[in-house]
Every structure is written in C-alpha cells, then in structure tokens.
Amino acid sequence: MGLVQEAKPVAFHRDLSMLPKPLSANSLYSSAGDDSKVRISFQGIPGAYSETAALEAYPNCETVPCEHFETAFQAAELWLVDKAVLPIENSVGGSIHRNYDLLLRHRLHIVQEVHLPVNHCLLGVPGVNKEEIKRVLSHPQALDQCVNSLNDLGIQRLSAKDTATAAQTVASSGKKDVGAIASVRAANIYGLDILAENIQDDANNVTRFLILSREPMIPRTDRPYKTSIVFSLEEGPGVLFKALAVFALRSINLSKIESRPQRRRPLRVVDGSNNGSAKSFDYLFYIDFEASMAEIRAQHALGHLQEFTSFIRVLGCYPMDLVR
Numbered sequence: 407m408g409l410v411q412e413a414k415p416v417a418f419h420r421d422l423s424m425l426p427k428p429l430s431a432n433s434l435y436s437s438a439g440d441d442s443k444v445r446i447s448f449q450g451i452p453g454a455y456s457e458t459a460a461l462e463a464y465p466n467c468e469t470v471p472c473e474h475f476e477t478a479f480q481a482a483e484l485w486l487v488d489k490a491v492l493p494i495e496n497s498v499g500g501s502i503h504r505n506y507d508l509l510l511r512h513r514l515h516i517v518q519e520v521h522l523p524v525n526h527c528l529l530g531v532p533g534v535n536k537e538e539i540k541r542v543l544s545h546p547q548a549l550d551q552c553v554n555s556l557n558d559l560g561i562q563r564l565s566a567k568d569t570a571t572a573a574q575t576v577a578s579s580g581k582k583d584v585g586a587i588a589s590v591r592a593a594n595i596y597g598l599d600i601l602a603e604n605i606q607d608d609a610n611n612v613t614r615f616l617i618l619s620r621e622p623m624i625p626r627t628d629r630p631y632k633t634s635i636v637f638s639l640e641e642g643p644g645v646l647f648k649a650l651a652v653f654a655l656r657s658i659n660l661s662k663i664e665s666r667p668q669r670r671r672p673l674r675v676v677d678g679s680n681n682g683s684a685k686s687f688d689y690l691f692y693i694d695f696e697a698s699m700a701e702i703r704a705q706h707a708l709g710h711l712q713e714f715t716s717f718i719r720v721l722g723c724y725p726m727d728l729v730r
C-alpha cells in the first residue's frame with residue numbers, strides 16, 4: 407500500500423444552484439431585488455391601508471403591525487424591522503400633521519414614497535343590508551373622506567385607531583346596525599360583507615405614504631428623484647421669499663410646502679422699533695423639491711438656503727413615485 411492515497415472528490419453540494427451567488431456591482435445598488443426578507447412596521451393591524459402601502463413598495467415583505475406610530479418608528483430604530491411606513495398626506499384631507507412632527511422627532515430617512523389610491527368600502531356583518539347600518543367605525547381620516555356619503559345615508563360616525571381595527575371590532579361585535587369603513591382586504595381578513603364600494607366623497611382619493619429606513623438612500627440621477635427637507639428661518643422681512651427663491655433660481659420645482667409650529671420654542675420675541683418687542687410664532691417649514699441631492703443645482707440650492715436658515719435637515723432623497 408502506497409503512503410499517498412488518492413483523495414476522493416468530495417461532493418459539497420449536489421445541486422450547484424444552491425450555492426450562494428457572488429455579489430455583482432448591480433446587486434449592491436439594486437432596490438428591486440429580493441424583498442422577501444424585508445420587515446416593515448406599520449401603525450394598525452393587518453388590513454390597514456398602511457400595510458397595503460408597504461406591500462405595494464415591497465410585494466414580498468413581512469409586515470409588522472404596531473399599536474402606535476411611535477412604536478412603528480422605534481421598531482425600525484431598534485433594528486426589530488428594516489423599515490417603517492407612514493401616511494403623510496391625503497388628496498382630500500390634506501397633510502397628516504402629527505406625522506410631520508414624528509419625522510423630525512426621529513432619525514429615520516425617507517427612502518421611498520407610495521401614492522396609494524384609497525377606495526373605501528362600507529362593511530357589515532354577513533347577511534346585513536346597507537339600510538340596516540346606523541353607525542360606522544373607522545379611522546378619523548377615513549371618516550372625513552366619506553363624510554357626505556355617510557350623511558346622505560344618515561349614518562353616525564365613530565372613530566377607531568385604524569380602518570382594519572374598525573373592521574375587526576365590527577366582526578367581533580356581531581352587531582347588525584354597526585358598520586366599518588375599510589378596504590376590501592380588511593373585509594376578506596375579518597369575514598365581513600362589502601355593502602358598498604368606493605364610498606369616499608372624491609373618486610380620486612389618494613394617500614401618500616413614506617417608507618423610512620435607518621440608512622439614507624444614496625442619491626442618484628438615473629431617474630426623477632425628490633428630496634424632502636425641514637428648516638427654520640432667521641428673522642427678517644422677505645426671508646421666506648428668499649428661501650423659496652433658491653429653488654426658483656435653479657428651476658427646481660417644489661411639490662410640497664408645509665409649516666408647523668416649533669414645539670420646543672413656539673414663540674420668538676421680535677424687536678419692534680419704537681413700540682417694544684412683539685411675540686410671534688416660530689415655524690418649521692417642510693419642503694419637497696423635485697431634484698436629486700446628486701445634482702449640483704440641488705447642492706447649490708441647499709448651500710444658498712443655509713444663508714437664511716437657523717436649522718436645516720435633509721429628511722431623505724428618494725425616487726419619485728411616477729404614474730405607471
């Protein structure tokens with residue numbers, strides 16, 4: 407017997423396709439890759455519109471229901487989930503102000519926006535007729551979006567934490583005279599009948615959601631991007647005009663401006679010339695502009711803007727949600 411034995415070939419993997427694939431330069435930057443492991447927190451329970459928005463952005467993601475928006479933010483900050491989703495404005499009800507405040511209070515970055523058409527349904531326990539419904543439960547925003555239709559039907563409005571919780575409450579109560587305003591998805595999950603579809607007052611009812619992440623998205627110029635910022639201004643005549651001019655001068659379109667009182671420092675004392683000092687509210691301005699931070703004109707605009715601001719923060723730079 408020879409000292410050196412010939413080594414037998416070892417079969418590490420019978421199926422070579424099971425071996426991990428080497429990363430390519432593309433996979434480092436691809437956002438449309440495998441989203442099956444992405445966990446996204448949302449406020450509400452399964453069937454809420456926020457969950458639908460998360461699934462719209464990441465069809466294979468795992469959604470994580472949270473009792474409050476704060477919890478949804480904290481879940482992302484504490485690495486329990488990868489991202490959080492947040493409704494920010496609605497085409498009928500306007501801005502969701504509390505959620506603007508949350509963006510500032512937390513350190514998450516906007517990485518995507520989703521415009522979700524919201525078609526509200528009137529739901530009831532199985533076998534009930536629309537005429538039997540005397541009261542409806544839903545999220546206050548959803549109730550506001552259907553106020554005229556509900557008045558026409560003579561139905562009283564009661565608020566719930568979110569639309570899906572409203573559906574769940576109606577299902578578990580078994581009451582025939584109580585309905586819920588929620589989605590088709592919520593009706594299927596909680597076993598309710600759809601008594602009427604599209605009952606919102608405005609046929610084009612769209613809610614804009616933001617997807618938030620611990621890491622910012624690297625801005626690029628390969629497609630139209632939007633940038634969201636928040637700032638407060640120095641005192642003086644025409645300062646807001648000058649602040650907005652930095653975008654106009656560079657042909658940068660603004661798609662949104664929102665002002666909110668500064669919570670920590672609501673009043674500022676302004677020196678009046680002869681008549682003493684005046685008190686005035688101090689505001690934060692939230693602006694969305696249509697440019698990427700990878701563009702020189704956007705960088706120059708923000709540099710210029712800093713001449714007039716006492717505080718500025720970029721909340722995120724992300725691809726615009728385009729009509730498909």
Ligand SMILES: O=C(O)C(=O)C[C@]1(C(=O)O)C=C[C@@H](O)C=C1
Pocket residue numbers: 450453454455456457493496502524545547548567568569570613
């Ligand atoms: O209650 C839900 O299902 C939500 O996702 C919340 C919410 C909102 O806050 O505006 C989202 C979309 C609709 O506009 C109504 C309610």
